[in-house]
Amino acid sequence: MSSETVDGLLAELRLAEKVRLTHGATDTEGTATGFVPGVERLDIPPVRFSDGPLGVRTDEPATAFPASSALAASFDPELAREFGRALGREALARDQDVLLGPGLNLVRVPHCGRNFEYYSEDPVVTGRFAAGVVDGIESTGVVATPKHFVANNQETARASVSAEVDERVLREIYLPGFRDAVDAGAGAVMSSYNRVNGTYMSEHERLLTDVLKAEWGFDGVVMSDWFGTESVVGTATAGLDLQMPGISAEELFESMGAPGGEGDGADRGDSGDADRDADGPDGDAPPADPTEGFDYADGMPDPTTGGLYREELADAVEAGEVPESRLDDMVRRLLTQLDRHGLLDGGRDAADPGGAVDTPEHRGLAERVAVRGTVLLDNDGVLPLADDADVAVVGPNVDEAILGGGGSSEVTPATETSPVEGIEARAEGSVSVARGHPRVEDISLFDAFEPDDGNEGEAGPDPSVDDAVAAAADADVALVFVRDQATEAADRESLALPGEQDELIEAVAAENDRTVVVANTSGPFEAPWREDAAAVVAGWYPGQAHGSAAAAVLYGDSDPGGRLPVTFAPAEAYPTADERRYPGVDGQAHYDEGLLVGYRHFDATGAEPTYPFGHGHSYANFAYRDARAVDDATVELTVENTGDRPGREVVQAYVDSPATPDDLERPPRELGGFASLALDAGESRRVAVALDERAFARYDADEGWTVDPGEHAVSLGRSSRDLRLDVTIER
Ligand code: BGC
Secondary structure (H helix, E strand, C coil): CCHHHHHHHHHHCCHHHHHHCCECCCCCCCCCCEEECCEHHHCECCEEEECCCCCCCCCCCECCCCCHHHHHHCCCHHHHHHHHHHHHHHHHHCCCCEECCCECCCCCCCCCCCHHHCCCCCHHHHHHHHHHHHHHHHCCCCEECCECECCCCCCCCCCCCEEECCHHHHHHHHCHHHHHHHHCCCCEEEECCCEECCEEHHHCHHHHHHHHHHHCCCCCEEECCCCCCCCCHHHHHHCCCEECCCCCHHHHHHHHHCCCCCCCCCCCCCCCCCCCCCCCCCCCCCCCCCCCCCCCCCCCCCHHHCCHHHHHHHHHHHCCCCCHHHHHHHHHHHHHHHHHCCCCCCCCCCCCCCCCCCCHHHHHHHHHHHHHHCEEEEECCCCCCCCCCCEEEECCCCCCCCCCCECCCCCCECCCCCHHHHHHHHCCCCEEEECCCCCCCCCCHHHHHCCCCCCCCCCCCCCCHHHHHHHHHCCCEEEEEEECCCECCECCCCCCCCCCHHHHHHHHHHHCCCEEEEEECCCCCCCCCHHHCCEEEECCCCHHHHHHHHHHHHCCCCCCCCCCCCCECCHHHCHHHCCCCCCCECCEEECCCCCCCCHHHHHHHCCCCCECCCCCECCCCEEEEEEEEEECCEEEEEEEECCCCCEEEEEEEEEECCCCCCCCCCCCCEEEEEEEEEECCCCEEEEEEECCHHHHEEEECCCEEEECCCEEEEEEEEECCEEEEEEEEEC
């Protein structure tokens, strides 16, 4: 198969058939998030698209992997590759051809409701993880869809807000992750809902056509986000290739209730997990008007635009408003991806598409990623736990695994382990359980589409703080599991833990000075009780292996390998604390903090983070020595585990570039590269760290990427605030 095949098909296709390949349609099997029917006459197979970044979302169970933020906290792109391969295999097993992920928007706003789907506040970390996951997915024959292109950094007003951002900042901060995902072979890119400098991203010719396609050489498909198109001619001529979902919201909901659609899970359905999130009193069909009562101005796109291409594209082509060559290009791009993965050879073998779901390997990987991403923020020596410690397990949700946030990334797990189950399976001492706080419910954008089932929450009396305190009093150690609430289509209102979880922690810690707090959150959380806790752990959304992964780290069977891919600080310390910047005023979010996002801001202003970017303790200790530059883009050093147990270290290299000729702003230091390595007690190793060229360069509107000549200082350390050695690279 080759471009000849694609050319041959293009020559055979009629106008109506071509148009059918530029937009989604109703999935007759009701399994996919999106569906393009193909053209039977020419053996072009149907194409199925499925969410998403944390696991495959059909109405059947799949491995519920940890959140993207947990994966990124591993600082190990090889793990990302494995993760991508597993996602791809699960997609194949569920008969899906295109995976709607990874999500890789930069973490600009700590409140963003989808940060758990994204990697980092740093473009190099983001790019390496995006590339790893894309490479893994594509290696299985499934198309990866990095999303949401670009500057979709908040959920508040995501469908309308304009990110007002200058070119240098776009190039240095927000675009690199997408560039790396494209270079890694992504076959599709999803445009975002928001506008950039006033233009909807689905209509942004400069970014879609000039930058993504022409400059970066992207030959795949640009698809819209669901209902993320405002026009036909405007989007088609700007470079959009596929309009999704291609049908109206009503049709989408009907298909969900239709035979074969199972009335749930598929398309924009619920989480599919009947035990957690019933989709109506008796699994009723969805409401007749799914948009009734939903304020889509704030977080949701206009659901009436779903069928635009189906209704109007052919006419627009016939009227010459969209050149036929553009239509051909749209179709060619889709066919090229199908061809590339061998799908024009009669489609995948329906009897055996390859792939596998919920295998022991995938279960193991889900646990390994959760472990490797766990960040030990503070530890006064209480961890790792003694095998025979008597423990009290406390927290509102200790009897369930925290799978993820709400929205299109929800996965129905094949299996799950709660914290209580994980601790009970591992502990050799006694285990008492007292939740101490009413359950903190999952929230989901889909809740807005669900009829109110009148269920006001749990029956019976609320769990009491007193019970938790009593359990803590009798135990050697109290483990308090707390969580936040986050969903697509809304931002977190605050970085404080919801409900009275802070009070619960305070009460338990006042009783037992060996209190360990494990926070399962989408991102930064405020920890006013920090000084009172003996240890603080960031466990992100760990997915189905929550309990077993937590036990492995808390008991020290595995070293906590995670480091923070985002800075943790009180809400008012972030650059987006200014309303003009976030959520914006008059429909515009002004990115006038410029390059000073995340640690770049904290370093430039001297503001103190609670926990800096890159921070995380190991149970071992490490010494760094003998650093030198190998060449002008690589440094090496010796790392020794000076502790008495095996451990995992993440060496980070930050570049401080010389002043620019006209004194343009540069962040004090920028992460250039990193390396994650496991070392036995007493072991030393020479480690090379490859530095990203962009860490030395700045983007100049006329000259493009420019390296200013002079001495570039490279600092090697354990975090952005714990720098141990310096090397100079002359450029
Ligand atoms: C989300 C996308 C998702 C799509 C399909 C949208 O609401 O923004 O990330 O892939 O829905 O479910």
